[in-house]
Amino acid sequence: MLLQKVFHGTNGKLLISCVNPLITCSSVARLKHTQNELNEHRAKVMGRGLPERKPLPGVKSIILVASGKGGVGKTTTAVNLACAMKVIEPDKEIGLLDADVFGPSVPLMMNISxxxxxxxxxxxxxxxxxxxxxxxxxxxxxxxxxxxxxGLMVMQALERLTRHVAWGPLDCLVVDTPPGTGDTHLSLAQNLPIDGALVVTTPQSAALQVTRRGVNMFEKLKVPLIGMVENMSHAICPKCGTKNFVFGNETKKSAEQMRLEIIESFEVDQNMSDCINSGKPAIYALPDSIHAEKYRQLANKVFKYIENKDNEQANAKKQ
Known part of the structure; x- marks a missing residue:
């Protein structure tokens, strides 16, 4: 049985001695610290900073596709964006990383196994x-x-999916992230030089509310936001062509409050489900559809964003 003797010593210290037939130990715990000591400790901790953001070898740009809420078409956006970037710029090398460790969907949508x-x-x-x-x-x-x-195993898996993969040479790596604001986003933002993030949402108030949390997260992590992509914005009646906002119509107002531009808006289309199930992205399965055209427009806007960012960085280095 371990017996402890506790008594007060000098200089505000608590002395603890342990008595045991087989073990003899003593320790000293400081009860009080001066304000200067506390300030020095805080400065030391803060001085450690965040992990250094190291680029991926051979990868020029990294774009995140994110959403606070699941089921808003984030992976569909990431897959079709990556494919559209390759279609409109065939000479560019494009990569697609599925960073959703727990619910990966890219293999199905890209028909890879x-x-x-x-x-x-x-x-x-x-x-x-x-x-x-x-x-x-x-x-x-x-x-x-x-x-x-x-969480630790998730971060190790992300390390393997990023730095243990022969990505290069790549002009752009599109990263499909999981829903929420958890370890995956934190690890990616702290360890990789992210050029920008696309935020995907649907018009429901619940989705927009969670999207706002995702936007706040990226702002805190200092990840630039490219804009918002709205999925399932409306459905078109096949008989009369009337737009029906079946999920509400609050996206524009919320985007303005978040100071984000809605850079593309996609309507509900049953054919998109067929594309997902068949593993053939809409940009290839339905090249003449309005969805394919909008994905090409989205890809052009992302390319333009990357070009402008590269120009800004080049000008900053000259000054």
Missing amino acids: GEPMLNDDNLIEPLLNYGVKCMSMGLLVSGENAVVWR
Whole structure:
């Protein structure tokens, strides 16, 4: 049995001695600290700062596609954006990272499967389809197995999906992030030089409310926001062509409050579900559709954003 003797010493210290036939120990715990000591400790902790944002070898730009809420068409946006970027700029090298460790959907939507191979540098070779380099946790675990991990393991998985993959050379890596504002977003924003983020939402008040949290998160992490993409904005009656705002019409007002531009808005279309299930993105399955045209426009806007950002950084270096 461990016996403890506790008594007060000098200089505001608490002395604790442990008495045991087999163990003898003593420790000293400081009860009070001066204000100067507290300030020095805080400065030391803050001085450690955040992890250094190191670029991915061979990757020029990184764009996040994010949403606070699930089920708003975020992965659909990421997949079609990456494919549209490749379509309108065939000479550009485009990559697509599925950073949703727990619910990866990119393998289904991009029609990719099979375990990736390692190259001579012991890096994972991303799978290629539609001219886009793809990597997902869904390729590293079988579809029947659930990924049940704590936060630290998620961060280790992201490290493997980013820095242990032979991405380069890439002009742009599109990253499909999971819903919410958790470890994945924090790890990506703190460790990678993110060029910008697209925020995806639907018109429901619940979705917009959670989207606002995502916007606040990116602002705190100092991740530039490119704009907002609205999915399921309305449905068109097949008989009379009338627009029906079945999910509400609050996106514009919320975007203004968040100081974001709605850079594309997509209507409800049953054909989009068929594209998802068949693993053929709309940009290829329905090249003449309004959706495909809007994804091409979205890709052009992202390219323009990257170009402007590169020009700003080049001018800043000259000054």
